[in-house]
Amino acid sequence: MEEKDNKKENPLKVNRRHFFSQLSVGIGSLALGSLLIPDLFKNTGGQQASQPLGLPHFAPKAKRVIYLFQAGAPSQLETFDHKPILRKRMGEDLPESVRNGQRLTGMTANQEKFPLMPPAVNFKQYGQSGTWISDYFPHIAKIADDITVVRSMHTEAINHDPAITFFQTGSQISGRPSMGSWLSYGLGSENKNLPSFVVLTSRGKGNSQGLYSKLWSSGFLDSKHQGVLLRSGKDPVLYLNDPDGISRSTKRDLLNEVSELNRLHHVETGDDEIESRIAQYEMAYRMQMSVPDVMDISKEPESVVKLYGEDCQVPGTYAANALQARRLAENGVRFIQLYHQGWDQHGNLPDEMAGQAKDVDQASAALVMDLKQRGMLEDTLVIWGGEFGRSNYCQGKFDPANYGRDHHPRAFSIWMAGGGIKPGLNYGQTDEFGYNVVENPVHINDFHATLMYALGLDHEQLTYKYQGRRFRLTDVAGNVVKDLLA
Amino acid sequence: MVAQGFKGRWVELMVLALSVFLVFCLIFESFIELPSIVGWMGRWHPLILHFPIVLLVIIVFLGFTGREIPKLLFQIAVITVLLTAISGFFLGKSTGEKGALLLWHQWLGASLALVAVLLYRFRAELQKSLILRKVCMGLILLLVGFTGHYGGMITHGEDFLALPGADGPRELPEDPQVYSDLVVPILEDKCMSCHNPDKRKGELSVKGFSSLMKGGESGNTVLPGNYEESTLITRLHLPLEDEEHMPPEGKSQLEVEEITILERWIALGASDTLQLSLLAPSEPLAGIIKKMMGAASSSDWSRLPMVADETIDQLSNDYLTITRMAGGSNALGIDAFPPPEYDSKPIQDLEAVAANIVELDLSGLPIGDNEMNMVEKCANLEWLELDRTPVTDQDFQKITGLKQLRLLKIYGTKISDRSISVIQGLENLKRLYIWSTEVSNEALEQLARQRPDIVIEKGIDDKIQNFLEAKDTVPNLEKKE
Numbered sequence: 005m006e007e008k009d010n011k012k013e014n015p016l017k018v019n020r021r022h023f024f025s026q027l028s029v030g031i032g033s034l035a036l037g038s039l040l041i042p043d044l045f046k047n048t049g050g051q052q053a054s055q056p057l058g059l060p061h062f063a064p065k066a067k068r069v070i071y072l073f074q075a076g077a078p079s080q081l082e083t084f085d086h087k088p089i090l091r092k093r094m095g096e097d098l099p100e101s102v103r104n105g106q107r108l109t110g111m112t113a114n115q116e117k118f119p120l121m122p123p124a125v126n127f128k129q130y131g132q133s134g135t136w137i138s139d140y141f142p143h144i145a146k147i148a149d150d151i152t153v154v155r156s157m158h159t160e161a162i163n164h165d166p167a168i169t170f171f172q173t174g175s176q177i178s179g180r181p182s183m184g185s186w187l188s189y190g191l192g193s194e195n196k197n198l199p200s201f202v203v204l205t206s207r208g209k210g211n212s213q214g215l216y217s218k219l220w221s222s223g224f225l226d227s228k229h230q231g232v233l234l235r236s237g238k239d240p241v242l243y244l245n246d247p248d249g250i251s252r253s254t255k256r257d258l259l260n261e262v263s264e265l266n267r268l269h270h271v272e273t274g275d276d277e278i279e280s281r282i283a284q285y286e287m288a289y290r291m292q293m294s295v296p297d298v299m300d301i302s303k304e305p306e307s308v309v310k311l312y313g314e315d316c317q318v319p320g321t322y323a324a325n326a327l328q329a330r331r332l333a334e335n336g337v338r339f340i341q342l343y344h345q346g347w348d349q350h351g352n353l354p355d356e357m358a359g360q361a362k363d364v365d366q367a368s369a370a371l372v373m374d375l376k377q378r379g380m381l382e383d384t385l386v387i388w389g390g391e392f393g394r395s396n397y398c399q400g401k402f403d404p405a406n407y408g409r410d411h412h413p414r415a416f417s418i419w420m421a422g423g424g425i426k427p428g429l430n431y432g433q434t435d436e437f438g439y440n441v442v443e444n445p446v447h448i449n450d451f452h453a454t455l456m457y458a459l460g461l462d463h464e465q466l467t468y469k470y471q472g473r474r475f476r477l478t479d480v481a482g483n484v485v486k487d488l489l490a
Numbered sequence: 491m492v493a494q495g496f497k498g499r500w501v502e503l504m505v506l507a508l509s510v511f512l513v514f515c516l517i518f519e520s521f522i523e524l525p526s527i528v529g530w531m532g533r534w535h536p537l538i539l540h541f542p543i544v545l546l547v548i549i550v551f552l553g554f555t556g557r558e559i560p561k562l563l564f565q566i567a568v569i570t571v572l573l574t575a576i577s578g579f580f581l582g583k584s585t586g587e588k589g590a591l592l593l594w595h596q597w598l599g600a601s602l603a604l605v606a607v608l609l610y611r612f613r614a615e616l617q618k619s620l621i622l623r624k625v626c627m628g629l630i631l632l633l634v635g636f637t638g639h640y641g642g643m644i645t646h647g648e649d650f651l652a653l654p655g656a657d658g659p660r661e662l663p664e665d666p667q668v669y670s671d672l673v674v675p676i677l678e679d680k681c682m683s684c685h686n687p688d689k690r691k692g693e694l695s696v697k698g699f700s701s702l703m704k705g706g707e708s709g710n711t712v713l714p715g716n717y718e719e720s721t722l723i724t725r726l727h728l729p730l731e732d733e734e735h736m737p738p739e740g741k742s743q744l745e746v747e748e749i750t751i752l753e754r755w756i757a758l759g760a761s762d763t764l765q766l767s768l769l770a771p772s773e774p775l776a777g778i779i780k781k782m783m784g785a786a787s788s789s790d791w792s793r794l795p796m797v798a799d800e801t802i803d804q805l806s807n808d809y810l811t812i813t814r815m816a817g818g819s820n821a822l823g824i825d826a827f828p829p830p831e832y833d834s835k836p837i838q839d840l841e842a843v844a845a846n847i848v849e850l851d852l853s854g855l856p857i858g859d860n861e862m863n864m865v866e867k868c869a870n871l872e873w874l875e876l877d878r879t880p881v882t883d884q885d886f887q888k889i890t891g892l893k894q895l896r897l898l899k900i901y902g903t904k905i906s907d908r909s910i911s912v913i914q915g916l917e918n919l920k921r922l923y924i925w926s927t928e929v930s931n932e933a934l935e936q937l938a939r940q941r942p943d944i945v946i947e948k949g950i951d952d953k954i955q956n957f958l959e960a961k962d963t964v965p966n967l968e969k970k971e
Contacts, residue, residue, distance in 0.1 A: 311958050335827060
């Protein structure tokens with residue numbers, strides 16, 4: 005009985021006749037094929053090659069990305085979009101002509117009134133660029149001339165999960181590869197000892213929304229492009245350390261044997277994911293050496309610790325992750341994705357905003373300054389922003405000291421720095437209510453296209469064929485916003 | 491007789507079936523999902539397409555010279571032309587998105603096949619009228635020619651037949667003149683075919699600075715300082731369908747960047763002496779020119795020696811990554827990371843491709859003499875990271891000859907004032923990252939005076955560091971009532 009099952013599992017034995025009957029046709033057509041297409045048998049799959057064929061499409065400005073994702077959607081009206089009219093017309097109903105039929109979430113759709121609510125703090129202009137920044141962000145104000153604020157971002161999604169999925173994968177429906185996976189697929193790895201896509205998460209005290217591993221999934225791309233979540237604390241990667249009593253050489257022997265078995269299995273089944281599995285074992289083995297070294301911030305001098313703030317010594321904080329991000333970037337990780345949760349201020353906005361801002365303000369600014377002094381802003385693109393904006397009207401009880409704002413897809417602000425992006429630019433405009441984009445709109449697809457362009461990739465050409473059609477990060481849309489590029 | 495009749499019908503049926511199949515494919519193209527074997531059949535297209543070309547040309551020759559066209563020849567020609575069109579359709583289908591060239595090729599090829607079928611069907615009528623025959627033969631010849639030409643452009647590139655010397659970006663001089671190096675080439679390229687001293691359409695000639703400034707009929711062609719009302723510009727922005735739009739519909743239009751160049755040139759006073767060095771750094775024109783110069787300099791990479799992928803694989807290891815700066819380019823970027831046990835050999839071995847290395851990152855490695863001897867040989871190096879290494883003043887002398895260097899990171903090293911003269915001599919250097927070294931402030935200030943073109947990054951400034959170190963970083967919220 006057992007023997008029979010074994011035979012069943014071994015496709016070569018069962019398919020022997022089938023195999024030989026196909027062989028003659030097979031060899032004939034292969035020979036012909038190779039005559040007609042000389043490159044037919046060249047390795048174009050990028051399986052072994054560190055750099056996929058013909059990529060990048062052109063010499064890139066940026067080689068890596070640090071994405072400081074503010075999960076939950078920080079309000080543009082309390083960060084970078086200064087709208088004095090909200091104070092002047094405080095409490096008045098949002099004119100219907102401005103809202104213009106925008107669908108609302110279930111949280112405010114039944115509200116009778118939409119009273120305009122001004123931000124609880126002042127805005128000032130900073131730097132030669134005259135960038136408006138709210139008082140919540142005194143440190144980011146210091147780098148006003150190094151960053152470019154885009155105030156005309158817009159999306160279609162009105163709830164967190166579809167919106168964040170859209171930002172990460174180019175589609176509101178989950179299942180597509182994440183941005184970082186696309187870049188890993190397109191550009192390959194810079195350092196073979198670390199994954200090319202790393203994720204770090206932190207959480208503020210503000211109202212939070214969930215984060216799921218699907219956000220850094222490689223979707224239909226090879227699983228080696230998947231984002232690797234590094235945990236805070238002693239074990240950044242679980243089960244990475246060898247158990248007691250296992251030496252590194254024993255581990256090496258073990259891996260060699262396992263790889264051999266896997267290779268045999270690959271010969272039998274031809275499943276490419278087995279190759280990926282072998283590569284991942286090897287990567288994990290090398291990460292045993294490289295990760296503890298990269299994650300160990302104890303060697304950072306005192307001045308750096310002070311730059312990022314004392315918090316950076318507390319594992320799991322945004323500040324620690326920001327410092328970690330710089331170390332990972334220095335070590336050639338292509339895409340470093342930070343998530344800071346807690347920006348979903350449906351109520352109690354002024355207090356929560358202050359807390360969230362305190363979490364991220366200094367460390368974000370410090371990261372940009374630190375990258376700048378190390379010359380890394382030349383080829384590292386830093387992005388700061390959430391998944392959508394927030395409404396200019398009050399959610400819930402009207403109280404200027406303790407108000408909330410609902411989700412708003414039609415306009416929000418993000419900033420970018422370095423990596424081929426023009427510094428000190430203020431791009432795009434919203435109307436006087438901060439509700440609709442009136443100048444230079446940037447859709448998420450446009451944002452993706454521009455990001456890829458900075459990295460030397462043509463978003464229309466980087467495709468992957470799956471289920472009978474070619475997929476792109478930008479799907480069937482997106483234009484490169486050339487005005488943003490240096 | 492019977493056998494022959496049957497055979498004859500058989501061919502007719504086959505021609506009919508293939509024609510119907512071709513038309514079906516073309517009409518329902520977007521609904522067809524091909525199995526991979528059919529895609530493979532499409533790859534025969536480049537092979538069989540030569541048969542109908544030759545056979546049809548023979549038919550055309552016979553037709554023109556009034557000779558009888560053998561039926562068998564006509565049959566083979568029609569069947570091969572149909573097979574070519576169908577296989578071509580398969581091949582096109584398997585390439586995914588179809589560009590304009592491919593669409594032209596597809597429809598011309600399909601019409602050629604169908605015209606040939608019609609001629610075959612009505613060949614008796616063809617024999618009767620000499621004029622009709624000549625017209626039809628001419629049509630076939632035209633279709634063969636154009637289909638073949640579009641097919642050729644798809645396989646060999648659109649500019650395959652372009653005359654030599656016509657392509658490639660012009661090289662800009664060191665300090666380009668805005669008028670003669672930027673504006674004139676655009677005018678020559680896009681306007682001068684009509685607005686020259688001979689044709690003078692609208693009484694305008696753009697040849698020569700004075701005639702351009704004199705303008706045409708309306709007189710306000712170029713209003714220095716006011717590009718918004720200069721007709722040279724306003725006409726460019728009219729909708730393409732507008733009668734007044736320039737260049738007229740059908741002529742090659744200006745690129746956005748070219749329009750910007752003209753606009754900025756007029757906005758800055760439309761002078762014929764303006765040059766790059768006189769532009770403010772924030773002036774968009776300066777950015778465009780630098781980008782154009784950058785593009786020209788990156789094309790220097792095309793002169794680098796060839797490097798095979800195998801060489802790259804051989805020289806790389808787990809701690810040394812070699813990447814091509816762009817797909818297919820021979821310019822290489824090198825990233826080295828500290829391995830558990832450092833060995834200088836992999837970096838010394840890079841000497842084999844030294845001329846190809848344009849970016850080299852050795853930061854944080856315990857490098858010494860051996861590695862610096864290799865660096866010395868990288869004559870095309872544009873980007874060098876030596877930060878946090880134990881390089882000494884003596885090692886640093888080895889980069890003296892790296893004249894292409896535009897970015898240098900040397901922070902966190904032991905170099906001192908003695909190395910400043912090396913930096914001064916790097917004429918293309920634009921960015922220097924130098925802090926926590928033994929170099930004195932005075933030496934750096936002197937360097938800044940002598941080389942104002944270098945952006946010197948001296949680390950985070952004390953004022954900011956103090957601000958960041960302030961214990962209480964709670965935002966000072968000025969709450970409104």
